[in-house]
């Protein structure tokens with residue numbers, strides 16, 4: 549069976565192939581975008597404490613109850629999503645978490 553040249557495909561076959569390719573591209577984009585939007589990276593950073601943040605696994609909080617905003621080391625600064633952390637010595641995202649999290653008493 550000989551391969552057909554592109555100009556030999558019917559309009560219907562070309563449309564189906566185009567639709568299939570568009571759907572595959574949409575699926576690939578969604579597969580990349582969903583994890584990025586579900587677990588967004590913390591936005592309140594401080595380059596000088598980055599090694600400490602990495603060692604304490606500073607990440608988005610697994611739940612609101614375990615977020616920086618509910619941690620005894622957190623102080624809200626009234627500046628939106630950021631607050632200050634006594635452990636990190638700088639700004640942290642109130643929705644983040646690290647291994648040193650301790651419930652406010």
Ligand code: SF4
Nearest residue numbers: 616619622633646649
């Ligand atoms: S110690 Fe960790 S969990 Fe607590 S405020 Fe600082 S970064 Fe957030």
